[in-house]
Amino acid sequence: xxxxxxxxxxxxxxxxxxxxxxxxxxxxxxxxxxxxxxxxxxxxxxxxxxxxxxxxxxxxxxxxxxxxxxxxxxxxxxxxxxxxxxxxxxxxxxxxxxxxxxxxxxxxxxxxxxxxxxxxxxxxxxxxxxxxxxxxxxxxxxxxxxxxxxxxxxxxxxxxxxxxxxxxxxxxxxxxxxxxxxxxxxxxxxxxxxxxxxxx
Amino acid sequence: xxxxxxxxxxxxxxxxxxxxxxxxxxxxxxxxxxxxxxxxxxxxxxxxxxxxxxxxxxxxxxxxxxxxxxxxxxxxxxxxxxxxxxxxxxxxxxxxxxxxxxxxxxxxxxxxxxxxxxxxxxxxxxxxxxxxxxxxxxxxxxxxxxxxxxxxxxxxxxxxxxxxxxxxxxxxxxxxxxxxxxxxxxxxxxxxxxxxxxxxxxxxxxxxxxxxxxxxxxxxxxxxxxxxxxxxxxxxxxxxxxxxxxxxxxxxxxxxxxxxxxxxxxxxxxxxxxxxxxxxxxxxxxxxxxxxxxxxxxxxxxxxxxxxxxxxxxxxxxxxxxxxxxxxxxxxxxxxxxxxxxxx
Numbered sequence: 001x002x003x004x005x006x007x008x009x010x011x012x013x014x015x016x017x018x019x020x021x022x023x024x025x026x027x028x029x030x031x032x033x034x035x036x037x038x039x040x041x042x043x044x045x046x047x048x049x050x051x052x053x054x055x056x057x058x059x060x061x062x063x064x065x066x067x068x069x070x071x072x073x074x075x076x077x078x079x080x081x082x083x084x085x086x087x088x089x090x091x092x093x094x095x096x097x098x099x100x101x102x103x104x105x106x107x108x109x110x111x112x113x114x115x116x117x118x119x120x121x122x123x124x125x126x127x128x129x130x131x132x133x134x135x136x137x138x139x140x141x142x143x144x145x146x147x148x149x150x151x152x153x154x155x156x157x158x159x160x161x162x163x164x165x166x167x168x169x170x171x172x173x174x175x176x177x178x179x180x181x182x183x184x185x186x187x188x189x190x191x192x193x194x195x196x197x198x199x200x
Numbered sequence: 201x202x203x204x205x206x207x208x209x210x211x212x213x214x215x216x217x218x219x220x221x222x223x224x225x226x227x228x229x230x231x232x233x234x235x236x237x238x239x240x241x242x243x244x245x246x247x248x249x250x251x252x253x254x255x256x257x258x259x260x261x262x263x264x265x266x267x268x269x270x271x272x273x274x275x276x277x278x279x280x281x282x283x284x285x286x287x288x289x290x291x292x293x294x295x296x297x298x299x300x301x302x303x304x305x306x307x308x309x310x311x312x313x314x315x316x317x318x319x320x321x322x323x324x325x326x327x328x329x330x331x332x333x334x335x336x337x338x339x340x341x342x343x344x345x346x347x348x349x350x351x352x353x354x355x356x357x358x359x360x361x362x363x364x365x366x367x368x369x370x371x372x373x374x375x376x377x378x379x380x381x382x383x384x385x386x387x388x389x390x391x392x393x394x395x396x397x398x399x400x401x402x403x404x405x406x407x408x409x410x411x412x413x414x415x416x417x418x419x420x421x422x423x424x425x426x427x428x429x430x431x432x433x434x435x436x437x438x439x440x441x442x443x444x445x446x447x448x449x450x451x452x453x454x455x456x457x458x459x460x461x462x463x464x465x466x467x468x469x470x471x472x473x474x475x476x477x478x479x480x481x482x483x484x485x486x487x488x489x490x491x492x493x494x495x496x497x498x499x500x501x502x503x504x505x506x507x508x509x510x511x512x513x514x515x516x517x518x519x520x521x522x523x524x525x526x527x528x529x530x531x532x533x534x535x536x537x538x539x540x541x542x543x544x
Contacts (some may be wrong), residue, residue, distance in 0.1 A: 004353075085349075091328050109343060109346070110346030168226045168518075193326060193338070194318065194319075194326070198280045
């Protein structure tokens with residue numbers, strides 16, 4: 001598993017629940033270290049153990065935890081990069097939804113060894129969409145609930161009002177139902193193209 | 201001429217929003233929406249194009265005729281005012297006979313930011329809608345930002361690994377009880393001195409009566425004696441000397457640049473005096489001393505670390521044989537000393 005995934009879990013726990021909760025959880029796992037490196041690879045098993053331990057410590061099911069992590073990655077002020085990178089996908093929420101098909105390839109351009117699950121959007125008409133989240137190549141961790149969390153936070157970011165539903169997994173694929181109730185419900189957060197990256 | 205009255209300009213606005221249409225005299229008759237944004241509301245229509253934007257390459261006469269001569273070439277341009285942002289462009293010279301849309305004898309100039317696009321996007325507050333749908337600028341900005349984020353993560357990892365490497369090296373060269381260097385560090389320093397052909401003095405120091413402290417007062421007392429001894433040795437040596445603990449109560453000292461027998465003798469005498477100052481442990485005095493054997497690289501035609509180590513060790517035996525708490529500097533005559541015959 002790519003270190004970025006474990007690092008995201010770590011940042012979520014540290015930024016939301018504090019250092020002590022993190023150190024205690026890692027201490028219980030007894031991996032011999034207490035921090036993950038974003039740019040190193042780890043055994044997929046480590047991520048599973050980590051999620052189970054964090055879930056137990058926070059009294060959350062793994063799906064709840066994954067969704068919270070997805071939301072955290074987009075909405076926490078300390079991790080602005082994922083939000084900005086996703087905002088490049090489109091000028092409004094619908095445009096963004098359609099850009100999700102390209103997301104694994106886009107990600108691959110930036111971090112070549114990060115394998116994200118294939119995403120496939122279907123327009124069901126009438127403001128409804130279904131998003132199929134495929135399996136990743138290197139591991140069998142289901143990331144659909146992370147996508148739900150990300151979509152929820154991105155909808156907020158664009159100021160769109162949406163209804164999201166995880167429809168369960170089928171033959172290794174997860175399906176998320178997206179109903180766009182109001183594309184411009186609130187004003188959303190500002191996004192300027194030229195403030196990240198080199199300019200920052 | 202407006203888009204409403206002339207749909208061709210509407211097509212241009214969509215396909216290349218950063219263009220200008222020039223009439224036969226080189227004045228702007230229409231400009232795309234992004235170009236208007238770049239000029240931040242300043243009126244463009246009716247202005248002479250070359251007074252707004254300077255053609256830097258190719259070098260041609262600063263007239264409409266010169267500009268029309270650049271048809272199809274790769275142009276390098278620059279804003280004349282404000283941030284003087286660099287641009288790339290291509291110009292189509294429109295035929296004089298009205299056979300093409302647009303002003304007869306005029307030109308269409310399409311512009312882009314080229315490599316200055318990252319700054320331009322920020323400076324002019326541009327967004328995705330300001331670039332044609334087929335343009336790769338947004339993808340490029342995305343890549344720059346994604347790569348910068350990934351690079352930053354890698355850079356932090358490198359810094360941490362670097363720190364860990366230095367700490368590991370430091371640890372690998374350090375005797376953990378006393379904080380002095382260890383045998384590995386000593387070998388390393390000897391190699392370096394040999395390679396740089398620097399003169400130095402080599403000293404073997406053995407503690408005397410240390411075993412009695414250990415046996416009668418316990419290992420904790422012994423450890424404290426060793427730590428105190430280490431501190432005293434460090435105060436008697438300079439920063440670029442090496443002090444290593446090479447065995448239980450054995451130390452090796454290397455004095456870089458030292459070539460004087462007298463000076464070496466003074467250092468040994470002072471060291472022994474310092475070692476004889478009592479160490480207090482749980483209110484009890486521990487008394488030890490030390491014996492020193494030493495040798496100087498300048499005494500050899502071709503200094504060899506192994507040979508010098510052996511000679512310095514032999515001198516240490518001689519010091520012990522002379523009743524301890526003294527120092528001996530190696531001399532070939534030592535090998536004739538009666539008490540050492542069995543050792544040599």
